[in-house]
Amino acid sequence: MNKSRQQELLRWLRQQRHHGARSLRVASLLGFAGALVIIAQAWLLASLLQNLIVAQQPRATLLNDFLLLLLCFVLRAGLHYAREMAGHRAGVAIRRALRQQVLDRLSALGPAWIQGKPAGSWATLLLEQIEEMQEYYARYLPQMSLAVLIPLAILIALFPINWAAGLILLVTAPLIPLFMAMVGMGAADANRRNFLALARLSGDFYDRLRGRETLRLFHRAAAEEQALANSTTDFRQRTMEVLRLAFLSSAVLEFFASLAIAVVAVYFGFSYLGELNFGHYSTGVTLFAGFLALILAPEFFQPLRDLGTFYHAKAQAIGGADALDQFLRESPDTVTEQDSTVLSLAAPLVxxxxxxxxxxxxxxxxxxxxxxxxxxxxxxxxxxxxxxxxxxxxxxxxxxxxxxxxxxxxxxxxxxxxxxxxxxxxxxxxxxxxxxxxxxxxxxxxxxxxxxxxxxxxxxxxxxxxxxxxxxxxxxxxxxxxxxxxxxxxxxxxxxxxxxxxxxxxxxxxxxxxxxxxxxxxxxxxxxxxxxxxxxxxxxxxxxxxxxxxxxxxxxxxxxxxxxxxxxxxxxxxxxxxxxxxxxxxxxx
The missing domain is CATH 3.40.50.300 (P-loop containing nucleotide triphosphate hydrolases)
Structure with a gap:
């Protein structure tokens, strides 16, 4: 699949999100609220460590900070759960609307048109391919906005404390989506081929199942069994190809995220040893700044990691959308209820x-x-x-x-x-x-x-x-x-x-x-x-x-x-x- 076709399908997928737009907005807002709680949690944790290790304050005086930290943990878990539920509701609503579009079109076209394809192909379109869009709408789409908003919020919190740490994160962040896109183009194409193989396999299996008595009478059972085995092997190989590309995208993500976090850790390590003396606005590199940067660095890349985890959902959705969009394009438009007249037979029918x-x-x-x-x-x-x-x-x-x-x-x-x-x-x-x-x-x-x-x-x-x-x-x-x-x-x-x-x-x-x-x-x-x-x-x-x-x-x-x-x-x-x-x-x- 060429790049222009992928972009066309992505636009089509985004157009369908209006069926669950409210739940998608709620999921994004809850995710961003969770990010603010993460920043507050990191700030409290770094402040507690600064006060306990450097300032040597008694633990009793920090009881309120401990309680606030515990509240952040609980609030973060609750927001994450609510966000998952909102995303799930969005995916369900959009999938239901897509299935309704297909069923309405099939109902309007009638059995004479439907019989042009095996029943297994329609089952694959309605069940497998639309089902594969759940993760795209429930997780990937909300995560796309969060992958921008959360790192931006972390940079806003980190730059006033230490601009060097913020700059390291800012420079290394674009490398992840760049390599993700390179891997994702191949994954989408592999997933599309996988859906085509699944549709053929479903149709062949259902047709052979319906005609099993005929195959037995003409002694074709063994030959058809071998043909079905070959189709299954081809589908299994295509599935493994999709999984291989999905694992590759995860490996790329982890490599660059770990590399950036390691650079931040090395910077603060050498700063504490006195080898580096920049990035601290002439106030010195404090323990609070180091802990805050090291706690927030993994959280900075976590939205991109999650986006990479869900990136295969985008490839699956593109593969499913290809068949769905093709069906909606190729199937003829039918006369709508508003464009047709109601038949009233006042005389015998001629x-x-x-x-x-x-x-x-x-x-x-x-x-x-x-x-x-x-x-x-x-x-x-x-x-x-x-x-x-x-x-x-x-x-x-x-x-x-x-x-x-x-x-x-x-x-x-x-x-x-x-x-x-x-x-x-x-x-x-x-x-x-x-x-x-x-x-x-x-x-x-x-x-x-x-x-x-x-x-x-x-x-x-x-x-x-x-x-x-x-x-x-x-x-x-x-x-x-x-x-x-x-x-x-x-x-x-x-x-x-x-x-x-x-x-x-x-x-x-x-x-x-x-x-x-x-x-x-x-x-x-x-x-x-x-x-x-x-x-x-x-x-x-x-x-x-x-x-x-x-x-x-x-x-x-x-x-x-x-x-x-x-x-x-x-x-x-x-x-x-x-x-x-x-x-x-x-x-x-």
Whole structure:
């Protein structure tokens, strides 16, 4: 990563701090208050030593000084704790805001865009990379201001006592940030590569985990295990590279800080021996001045040491910000709530498309120009080979993909309609049922108010009642994440019942019977056939039997709608639908 990119990412990171600005200010103020207590503590300690050793004062006369010194110890510890808590709250607030930005953008983009990356990559972005910014905001940012303010306060306290000691600290201080920056540039680049390796590893592992049965069937388990081991080794080596650079920056810090403190100690040592006679404003080098300088010298470099300790947090934050900023830049801007209109359907729903071209978020065409009319109450079956563009058309109707041309909903352009208000009128059943709520009842209703008689009737139609009695708490049974506890067929029946319970004017079906056993498929198809007669319906299917009962059949090929009409009309023509039926009959034979 070049220097300009690092500076750009640092500016981006600093822009995000407004989410926790108040806590950051409090952390800096508490840190500076702690520095003032440190100076007072050093002053009291040096004064006590001067009075006890040189002035030979009785200890009883110095009781108040001892009590004040004890108070400084307690106050310093309390301020440090409060500062840590304020920094932690700032980091939590900023990380929460960043995650909300990502989740809001992903929610606006929809599943069609999200599926372009493995789920493990999104998990890494939301968890690992944003989590790595905690130390940067909680400690590094407050420490940056303290690394200037605390040494400055110490110099102000030290220069009136002994200008030579203050000058030694002032001259050696810039060496530490200089060498830290040199080491830090390499650390940031190494950390960015480490995040990329982690994202790839997470995505690969999750994809292989999901496809483990396929890998086993095709005897690819051993090969994929070796590939995963190679990726793990690469990630481990990159992690060690980051740690090596972090240790190097700490070593540089300690070397220059120790060197400067040693020079201060040598100066006072030779001054007490009478070899050096400067820096004391003609009052002589007192024991008080020596003790004060030697006590404050480590504290002078401590903020820089702490900054160096947290410097790896800056490198980690830059690495995480690179992926996050890239995601926010590359993902397309979505229409905001204020820029869109709320759909109000006063008449039955009619969908019309003219020269509609479905495109990806990056503007790549997924279909040829499409022209069709989906009339109110019509049942349309969409057929075609895999890759013909059926799912792309379904996603644009769901509002998850952009498009060129025109797509009117009762005369209103779909891209200008608020997506939530449009989806309020939709019911959708896909190949993979999603059951996000806690209980079976909540997954069925999803905040819809349905009376018990209607609920019971729909459960009977969808075939849910067949297995409902076997669940420990019936409709109130708590399901696992994503519906764990139900078979795929049972979960699909629940998804169908949920679609039937929703008062929608458009029913979209994406091969709802795919992957189900014959009994579950029959329940699903029968329930959907009955529901399709009550609302406008578009169904993607590979099953060619029973399509004669549908109002229209659309045939899609290479991104084009090449046939539209009734089953009997299309099957009588020498066209793609007829060829598909002949091919299917040959497979069965």
């Amino acid at each position: 969908i019309q498309a003219k020269n509609l071209v479905v495109v990806t978020a990056r503007g790549e065409a997924l279909s040829q120009p499409l022209n069709f009319t989906l009339a109110a109450g019509k049942r349309v079956a969409l057929v075609g080979q895999s890759g013909a563009g059926k799912t792309a058309l379904m996603n644009v109707l769901l509002g998850f993909l952009p498009y060129q041309g025109s797509l009117w909903i009762n005369g209103q352009e779909l891209r200008e309609i608020n997506r939530d208000s449009w989806q309020h009128h939709l019911a959708w059943v896909g190949q993979n049922p999603h059951l996000p709520a806690l209980t079976l009842r909540e997954n069925l209703l999803l905040n819809n108010h349905v009376d018990d008689v209607t609920l019971k009737a729909v459960l009977q139609k969808a075939g849910v009642t067949e297995f409902l009695d076997r669940l420990p708490q019936g409709l109130d049974t708590v399901l696992g994440d994503g519906g764990i506890g139900l078979s795929v067929g049972q979960a699909q029946r629940v998804a169908v019942a949920r679609a039937l319970l929703k008062p929608a004017q458009l029913l979209l079906l994406d091969e709802p019977g795919s992957g189900l056993d014959s009994q579950s498929e029959q329940h699903v198809i029968n329930a959907l056939h009955e529901a399709a007669t009550q609302q406008t319906t578009l169904m993607i299917t590979h099953q060619l039997n029973d399509l004669e009962n549908w109002d229209e059949v659309w045939v899609m090929q290479a991104g084009q709608l090449i046939q539209q009409g009734h089953w009997q009309q299309l099957i009588a023509q020498d066209g793609p639908l007829r060829q598909m039926v002949k091919h299917r009959l040959k497979e069965i034979a």
